[in-house]
Amino acid sequence: MKLLTFMENGEQKLGVKTEQAVIHISQALQNIKPAAGESVPQNMHAVIEGGEAATAALQSYVDQVLSASSNNQGVLLSESDLAIGPSVPSPSKIICIGLNYRKHAEETGAAIPEYPILFNKFANSITSHGADVPLPVRVTEKVDYEAELAIVIGKPAKYVSKEEALSYVFGYTNVNDLSARDLQLRTQQWLLGKTLDGFCPVGPYLVTADEVGDPNSLAIRSIVNGEVRQNSNTSDMIFHCDEIVSYVSQHMTLVPGDMILTGTPEGVVLGLPPEQQVYLKDGDVVTIEIDKLGSLTNRMVAEKA
CATH class of the missing domain: 3.90.850.10 (Fumarylacetoacetase-like, C-terminal domain)
Structure with missing residues (x-):
């Protein structure tokens, strides 16, 4: 998995780079609910500290987002449009x-x-x-x-x-x-x-x-x-x-x-x-x-x- 941070309105946000786009995790969570019982990390250090469980939950949610046919407004981003933060x-x-x-x-x-x-x-x-x-x-x-x-x-x-x-x-x-x-x-x-x-x-x-x-x-x-x-x-x-x-x-x-x-x-x-x-x-x-x-x-x- 390729993770990145990017700046939005002065705040660092977590993104996941995929072949299709960068997934804006916090925006996605406003539009698409994760599977029951899943806790999806929303910043880089939460992913790192959460280890394998956190990355597995994040990957599962990314797959869910990419398979959704709607509610992707502001969720699928072009990397070239982002102000990248420190990894x-x-x-x-x-x-x-x-x-x-x-x-x-x-x-x-x-x-x-x-x-x-x-x-x-x-x-x-x-x-x-x-x-x-x-x-x-x-x-x-x-x-x-x-x-x-x-x-x-x-x-x-x-x-x-x-x-x-x-x-x-x-x-x-x-x-x-x-x-x-x-x-x-x-x-x-x-x-x-x-x-x-x-x-x-x-x-x-x-x-x-x-x-x-x-x-x-x-x-x-x-x-x-x-x-x-x-x-x-x-x-x-x-x-x-x-x-x-x-x-x-x-x-x-x-x-x-x-x-x-x-x-x-x-x-x-x-x-x-x-x-x-x-x-x-x-x-x-x-x-x-x-x-x-x-x-x-x-x-x-x-x-x-």
């Missing part, structure tokens, strides 16, 4: 894994990590597909793109084994882990360069784990102004998704809606020779594509002084 609107934690693609570590001259390198972003960095991302030109001149697969946790996870880890995953989404390299590398702590406002575009969809299948066999790309810059596969991860979820859960409790950004492949600006490095500038358009997850596109816009 995960309010994660409790945004955990990032650094240097997790072998070829990316090699292109930057970094040693292959023995353990996953963890850092984080904050909620201020979350933004959506289609949103303009502010380039804070007063504090950075070196903003880089990073195509990443994000794991979205579906149930509380603590001390879980590698073998069990993927059963705690609700689904996956695209992320652009935008990074101000001059700020990131100013000190030994990467945080400052990673969590500027709008530096975590996420979406457009949250795709359930059953639809994605093996998260470590997905093509992953970044495209800047129509030029493919990163073109790899999640199989190049040093620590695969099951290892990451298990490792993080040994040290902190993961809760539904938490996002884990799993690292980026080779092809970032930082990995180029200094004389070839051209960082993102005003007007640049960046698209992140991962198989089965759609395309996440954002335009960079210089902040006005």
